[in-house]
Amino acid sequence: MKTVLVIGGGVTGLKAASELAEMGYNVSLVEKEDYLGGQVTKHKYYKLAPDLRLAGDVIYPVIKAVESNSNIKVLKHSQITAVSGAAPEFKAKIKNSKGESEETFGAIVVATGFDHFDPTVKQEYGYGRFKDVVTNAEVEEMLNPNGPTKGELKRPSDGKTPKKIAIFQCVGSRDRQVGNPYCCRVGCVVSTKQAIEIKEKYPDSEVYVYYMDMRMFGRGWEELYGKAMEDYEIIFTRGRGAEVTLKNQQLSLRAEETIMDRPIQHSVDMIILAAGMAAGEGTIDAAKVLGIKQNDYGFLAPKDDFLSPNESSKPGIFIAGADKGPMDIENCIVEGAAVAAKVAGSLKN
Amino acid sequence: MAENTDKMVIDGVELTGIWKEFLPSRILYEDVTTEFLDEVKKLPGGSTIVKCYQCGTCSGGCTLPDFVDKFNPRRFIDLVRRGHYDILVNENKDLVWKCVSCQRCTHRCPRGVNTQEVVRAIAKFLENRKVFGKITNDEAFDEIFMDEVIEDGRIDEVKIVKDFYSKTGRLKDMMSADQISLGFKMLTSGRIKLFGGRIKDWKKVSQRLKEELQ
């Protein structure tokens, strides 16, 4: 039986590995960090959109399916440094603290995921300059009882719980100035979810979302949006955040209320930037080592978006999940399973 | 906005009720068109207007609203694009040209609209349509001065005075006794000349200037 190399231990790679192992294939799962679960684990996601279900309830079973399967060899803190050969016989060099070794694989699955967009470059939003301007990933960590603030939303500047909170949508997405004209596809639902979590925990707080469009195309997303307005009185203002300044030690934002045709200046205690999804370093590295095609934004390009969505530009190398572009967890799990089926098919021939 | 006085009469009975006749309609009766968008698009600096997706980043961060009420680059673009010419002229014609060219809008626009240039193009569009009405003496003089520099590369004093009076509709004043005597004095003392000189090959420069400025 041929062995399959899966690169990346996020939800996509985990799903692909466990599906392949269940079909009887041997799998080597290579993960560069020392934990499994990808961004979900890294940023301690607490509750998932749209059901506000505990992230652990989703991610732990997926991790467990991998760790409990003897067909899967998990290599943490490891990276692929070179790949030679062609389908169905690749030779890959795997490097970790124990040194470098070479192994032979029948097929390769790339599931290297994404990185959170770094909003420091959007200088007008003051991230990095004003302590109380934070990212949505940082808020995920704060809201987790096992996170740095033990589940409390706290202002980094003084440790106080903010009363007025503004959320800026589309930070680093739909933005030609930073070279990311695409939509991050999860920002809207994640912000809506975070706003609800905040209101649930702090009913006296006020949450204002500044948006251009609320894109709620996933299962249950539109319903969550309705709930946010009706049950939680979250205020959605149609206008993209324009700038953040400090006025008398207080954060102050400017945006246009486009429905009223008027710019507004709004003082708040904390601003959350809904930073989008960018092609990760790990994905760019993997593409280089494997010699597979990327799209204009660094994400991995399928051979044919419609007809072979999980095949890379090279035979025998398959791609899945958020390394192809922004994707939510539900779809990543579907992708993980789909790529496993495709790999199994290719190894039969 | 037109007054809605439609009646719905069925079998001789007026069904809409009297209230409908005294409430002004909120419906826009403007004949909207994309004609204006086409026009602005073709003006210098106007081409990027098509990229705008109305996010409000420009207007949200614009320098002017603190000083000039209702100045709103996003809205100017919207009105042009959707062809709301009457609103553009009635409510915005005195605003558009006030842009101070600080470029904050252009640097921040997520779509790559050159917003400052587009605002200028919209001002030019309105100017081309002569919506600014009667111009002041100062403005008239500036225009004539510029036109002459572009046309001849220099100023011809007699011509500029004549054009100024003509543009401001006061040719009669120019022919008044004291103006004629003043002109005569200046001529004989050599302060002005009857015919201005020419600059060699200015035609080419003039052509280029006109292309640039349109």
Ligand SMILES: Cc1cc2nc3c(=O)[nH]c(=O)nc-3n(C[C@H](O)[C@H](O)[C@H](O)COP(=O)(O)OP(=O)(O)OC[C@H]3O[C@@H](n4cnc5c(N)ncnc54)[C@H](O)[C@@H]3O)c2cc1C
């Ligand atoms: C703030 C935020 C909140 C979110 N909340 C939700 C939510 O509530 N519901 C939802 O459905 N989705 C949510 N998402 C989306 C979710 O994060 C992604 O769908 C999911 O993490 C993608 O999984 P993945 O396995 O494809 O990639 P990742 O999670 O990025 O995992 C990739 C893994 O590959 C590893 N790796 C990368 N490169 C290499 C390499 N060269 N060699 C070895 N290993 C490598 C990485 O270390 C990582 O462990 C959210 C996203 C953001 C930004």
Ligand code: SF4
């Ligand atoms: S998902 Fe929402 S926040 Fe993200 S880029 Fe799209 S519209 Fe903006």
Ligand code: SF4
């Ligand atoms: S910032 Fe750009 S896209 Fe947004 S409203 Fe202004 S011109 Fe349009």
Ligand code: SF4
């Ligand atoms: S260039 Fe003009 S429209 Fe743009 S921000 Fe400055 S004043 Fe406003």
